[in-house]
Amino acid sequence: MNQPPHPFDYFICHPELTEIARQNNQTRLNEFINRYPGSETIIRQAYLLIQHIKIEAKPVPALQMEEDYNLFMEQIRRKQKRDRTLWLSAGSVAATLCLLFALSLFTDLFRPATPATTSHILSLLDAMDTQSEEVKIISGGVEARVADNQSITQTEAGDLLVGKEEKVRSEQIETEYIQLIVPNGRRTHIRFHDGTVAWVNSGSKLIYPKTFAADKREIFIEGEIYLEVEKAGTQPFIVHTKVFDIEVLGTSFNVNAYSEDEEQSVVLIEGSVSIAIENITQKLTPSQGLFASEGRAVVRKVDTTIYTCWKEGIMRVEGETLTSLFARLARHYNVPIEIENKTLAGERYRGKVNLEDSLEEILDNLSASIPFRYQKNEDGSMHIYIK
Numbered sequence: 176m177n178q179p180p181h182p183f184d185y186f187i188c189h190p191e192l193t194e195i196a197r198q199n200n201q202t203r204l205n206e207f208i209n210r211y212p213g214s215e216t217i218i219r220q221a222y223l224l225i226q227h228i229k230i231e232a233k234p235v236p237a238l239q240m241e242e243d244y245n246l247f248m249e250q251i252r253r254k255q256k257r258d259r260t261l262w263l264s265a266g267s268v269a270a271t272l273c274l275l276f277a278l279s280l281f282t283d284l285f286r287p288a289t290p291a292t293t294s295h296i297l298s299l300l301d302a303m304d305t306q307s308e309e310v311k312i313i314s315g316g317v318e319a320r321v322a323d324n325q326s327i328t329q330t331e332a333g334d335l336l337v338g339k340e341e342k343v344r345s346e347q348i349e350t351e352y353i354q355l356i357v358p359n360g361r362r363t364h365i366r367f368h369d370g371t372v373a374w375v376n377s378g379s380k381l382i383y384p385k386t387f388a389a390d391k392r393e394i395f396i397e398g399e400i401y402l403e404v405e406k407a408g409t410q411p412f413i414v415h416t417k418v419f420d421i422e423v424l425g426t427s428f429n430v431n432a433y434s435e436d437e438e439q440s441v442v443l444i445e446g447s448v449s450i451a452i453e454n455i456t457q458k459l460t461p462s463q464g465l466f467a468s469e470g471r472a473v474v475r476k477v478d479t480t481i482y483t484c485w486k487e488g489i490m491r492v493e494g495e496t497l498t499s500l501f502a503r504l505a506r507h508y509n510v511p512i513e514i515e516n517k518t519l520a521g522e523r524y525r526g527k528v529n530l531e532d533s534l535e536e537i538l539d540n541l542s543a544s545i546p547f548r549y550q551k552n553e554d555g556s557m558h559i560y561i562k
Contacts, residue, residue: 181214186221196225201304216316223302293395296352296382297417300397303380305358312337313354314385317347327355327365333385348385355381357398360509362486367392370405371412374486378433378506401429401486404446418467419452428459429482436502438468442482490528497522497545501561508534512559519547519561534559 186192195203204222208215310321312335319335319342321327328336333345335353357363357379364374367383369392375381379398387393392412404412406425414421416432418439426446432439441450442464450457450465452472457465464477481491490507492500498520505512507530514520522545528537538549538559548562 181211181217186214186218187225189221192218192221193225196222201306204304205306216313216318219302219304220315223299293415296395297415299354299382300380300395300417303354303356305356305378305380307356307358310358310361310363311354311356312343313356314343314348314352315350317343317349319343321363323361323363325363327363329366329368329383331368333368345385350385352382352384355383357381358509359506364486369407372403374401376400376485377509396430396432398433399429399431399485401427401483403427419450419465422449422451423447429479431482433506438466440464440466440482442477442479444479444483485530488530490530492524492526492528494523494525496520497524497547497561500524500541504528504534504537505559510534510557510559512561514561516547516562519545 192207195207204218208218211218310323310325312319312321312327319337321337321342325338330336330345333348334341335343335348355363355365355375357375357377359378362374362376364372365381365383366372367387369387371392373381373394376399379396379400381398381400382395384393387410389410391410392407393415394413395415397416400414402412402414404423404425404427409424411422411424413423414430416430416439417434418432419441421428421430421441423446426448427444428446428448429442429444430440431442441448441459443459443461445461447461448459450459452465452467455472457472457474459465459474462476462479463474464479464482465472465474478493481493484491490503498514501512501514504510524541524545526544528540532540534557542548549559550562551560552558
């Protein structure tokens, strides 16, 4: 018989989950989740919260700890019904105070509009797990799955449609922000309620509000996204990444912000964008790109189709190293590719790759231009070794 899922407070105080969160150990986290069927979303929420708490141990009488804990959990339940400041007794331990502060941020999913909340939302991207077979929309305890390349629409009322089917109603969304996870090997696109359309590439994570604020529209991204921003009066559209903040009114541009990539970029197709990076603000004109790497940022004229054709299922390569090219292919096809012949790593390739072809077809075509061999695992499972 299946056991009912444990409540949130069971996991937030679980010593093993606390240790896993401190180590940021994804393997142990997945093993822990497997032991509690039906509780994955709650466990991941607790895991994210624990990662953003600094706990200082102080000796406190057991009775005081029990009283403070009971009061803490009661106030959490009350806070879900009305928004007010929460107070604990003066004898509360530092850990409980930290939990209370962090939970107030987490429960509301970080109210927008201040630099502190922006940094908290960006840090949340780190713990969003892309190891999934399907695109996922997550909001608190609500989760919806999306087929590859299927469209998502956010209505003015805040409902979420997948294709033409209503997946999540506005009243089901209890959090201020929604998470969109696109695993390796998958893509999707979403139309926000203001008319802006975002194409989200493989291995990307997006956080966006249930409804945009009155004074600005903000989203948060790790990975790659192409945006066609609908103009909405003087209400700016702002894209936050860990490297730069991009502000526009109405325009089309591509953002590449994978944490694991050496270079991150913003490429402007039309309109104008203002990019804040470190203490510098840089404006781009159409066909310009800003490229950031190793603490340096440069602006140069580009052929924009090289950076945007991925949404059409094409990858154009202009003198890219095989190391970089194979990393992109691995992400798109969700297949590990390992270069065993290190002399090939720096070889450069120019040409076009059709992402609708199978990976084997692409490797065969590439090997006709740059001689190399490849093989799979002996059992036939997909792990490519370049020789």
